[in-house]
Amino acid sequence: MAVYKKTYRPYQGDLTPRWRRLLVIPRYAFEDLHRSRFLNIFYLASFIYPLIAALIIYAVHNASVLKLFNAEGAERLISINVVFFQSLLGWQSMLALFLASFIGPGQISPDLANNALSLYLARPFSRVEYVASKMAVLLVLLSLMTWIPGLLLFALQSYLEGGSWMFDHGRIAAGLFFGSWAWILLLALLALALSAWVKWKPVAGGLMFGVFFVGAAFGAVINNIQDTNWGHLLNVGFLVGSLWQHLFEGSQPTTNGAVFFRVPSGEQLPLPACAAMLALLALACLYMLARKIRGVDVVR
Amino acid sequence: MDAVIELDALEVRFGARVILDRLTASLTGRSIGLLGPNGAGKSTLLNTVLGFHRPFGGTLRVLGRDVRTAAREIRSLIGYMPENDSFIASMSGVRFVRLMAELAGLPRAQALERAHEAFFYVGLGEVRYRALGTYSLGMKQAAKLAQAIAHGPKLLLLDEPTNGLDPPARARMIQLIQDIRARGDLQLVVSSHLLRDVEECCDQALILKEGRLAAFCNLEEERKANRRFLELETRGGSNGDFLAALEQIGCQTAAGAQGRIKLILPEELEVRRLYEIAGRENVQIRRLSHKRDSLEDIFLKAMEAPGGRL
Structure with missing residues (x-):
């Protein structure tokens, strides 16, 4: 056992570079999250869909595998196309919402509840760096669930189908990457903002769902009463779906968008309006964070 | 001796309310006491030193650096022990202090080593693996001191370090502060409304009243004269x-x-x-x-002086 002198001595050693300090909070957070059995199981389960998708892509390109299951010709029924990848993104993004609702509220609220912010910010560590560090925890986990498996599957399909398929369908890769980032950034911001304002974690988690589902229901009511489509502006799923649709297919979509993020044909809203609404939501979250993340609360 | 903290017409406002009103002083002591009744502006001054509040007017220099332009650099030189309970209740003491030391820039191994050392130094060696939420009030105060010194700061800010402590715990805390002061490796600013704490731990005392400088005394010289x-x-x-x-x-x-x-x-x-x-x-x-003209006499005179200034 180490023996420690009961004395104070100044520190003379080297200091870590500024960027490495950004990784300290995520590292501690991952250690904490790793202790939760439920979270570990949920996280592993979230890779089932991408795994099945990988098997499908592999099977479609291997006649011998299909023959093994007496399913010759099945490759004609399964198309690895924009719908396939949109479905993957839709499922994974919904799981990402569950994960963000589970771990997001625990990011900032304990620091606020325990007055620990003054200690974080009394160090050479800014408010922006604090939020970025907390956000990194969510962004890493959500990236591993969304665009990383999506792009890996896209690479697998490109490898098996040939280079020309990859160039013809480059838009899918861009859609997976940018569409996922739009979603996970929004989720992370919302989770942190709610975590900063709602100290009780189950309530903050519930509010995450509330923003998506209650907003959608309220929007639908407005649409019905006013006989309009503009109520969809309150439906975050619709807004994100519209963005994805544009990223995956451009201005002439052939599908209704991703599962859970449907954009029914004939009900589309102008893309700038959807993008502006999403930006507004993100700005509101940033404002909420800016109000709460302070070294000391000022009573005016 | 170079000034630890230089205040030049420092003014801090919260909205229209003036909290610190044109403070001017040059604090050079190894251990400086901030005295004043509740609401005098002691914690606001410490928070301004840390960069939590931006000066409305005047200047504040800490260890020769201006808080407006070098707040980050100043914070890298400071260890801060806040007045209120500040920690993460579910974390073990040593893990929390290690986290704080790493955020201050210490590499992982050194942060861990110094977290252990700091805990032994403040007398919590045996409970360092226990969750902070289970600590008694005295232990929490000591843990706050441990996180403030673990990264080896040049200036230690202690905000009401003996708050809520029973007499033995208070004596231990005062002993620790005196020990740190005696080593001379770092300078101390002790904010307290307890005259005895400041008298026992400090060389200089800045007395604040309603955000104004009410008195400034060199306790060392007072002691010699007395x-x-x-x-x-x-x-x-x-x-x-x-x-x-x-x-x-x-x-x-x-x-x-x-x-x-x-x-x-x-x-x-x-x-x-x-x-x-x-x-x-x-x-x-x-x-x-x-028969001493004690700090209490000086304090009471400052509080009674018209305009809050001796």
Whole structure:
């Protein structure tokens, strides 16, 4: 056992570079999250869909595998196309919402509840760096669930189908990457903002769902009463779906968008309006964070 | 000696409310006390030093750096022990201090080593693996001190370090602060509304009242001066002869009622000489005390002074 002198001595050693300090909070957070059995199981389960998708892509390109299951010709029924990848993104993004609702509220609220912010910010560590560090925890986990498996599957399909398929369908890769980032950034911001304002974690988690589902229901009511489509502006799923649709297919979509993020044909809203609404939501979250993340609360 | 904290017409406002009103002082002591009643602006001054509040007017320099332009650099030199409970209740003590040391820039291994050392130093070595939420109030205060010193700061800010402590715990905390001060490796700023804490731990005291500078005193010089200031209670003999004899050997004296004498001893004279003279003059010295113009006197005068300024 180490023996420690009961004395104070100044520190003379080297200091870590500024960027490495950004990784300290995520590292501690991952250690904490790793202790939760439920979270570990949920996280592993979230890779089932991408795994099945990988098997499908592999099977479609291997006649011998299909023959093994007496399913010759099945490759004609399964198309690895924009719908396939949109479905993957839709499922994974919904799981990402569950994960963000589970771990997001625990990011900032304990620091606020325990007055620990003054200690974080009394160090050479800014408010922006604090939020970025907390956000990194969510962004890493959500990236591993969304665009990383999506792009890996896209690479697998490109490898098996040939280079020309990859160039013809480059838009899918861009859609997976940018569409996922739009979603996970929004989720992370919302989770942190709610975590900063709602100290009780189950309530903050519930509010995450509330923003998506209650907003959608309220929007639908407005649409019905006013006989309009503009109520969809309150439906975050619709807004994100519209963005994805544009990223995956451009201005002439052939599908209704991703599962859970449907954009029914004939009900589309102008893309700038959807993008502006999403930006507004993100700005509101940033404002909420800016109000709460302070070294000391000022009573005016 | 270079100033630890230089205030030049520093003004801090919360909205329209003036919290710190044109403070000007140059604090050079190894251990500086911030005194004042609740709401005087002590914590606001500390928070401004940390960069949590932006000065509305004037300047504030900490260890030669301006808080407006070098807040981050200043924070890298500071260890801060806040007034309120500040920690993550579910974390073990040593893990929390390690986290804070890593955020201050220490590499992982060194942060862990120094977190252990800091815990032993503040007397919590045996409970360092326990969750902070289970600590007693005294242990929490000590843990806050541990996180403030673990990264080896140049300036330690202690906001009400003995708040809520029972007498033994308070004595331990004061002992730790005195020990840190005696080492001379770092400078201290102790904010407290307890005069005794400041008197026991500090060389200089800045007294604030309603955001204004009410008094600034060099406690070290006061202590030196007070050591020569005596009050005697005498019986028997002739006080007049005794006083004359004292003045002959260079004492300044003032006779009070009922045999009381106040006197200032010359530098070279020892107290023993007073007893010799008293014996010669048939005077009994029943009581001898160093009548000090204590920090309490200075504080009370500052509080009563018109405009809050001595």
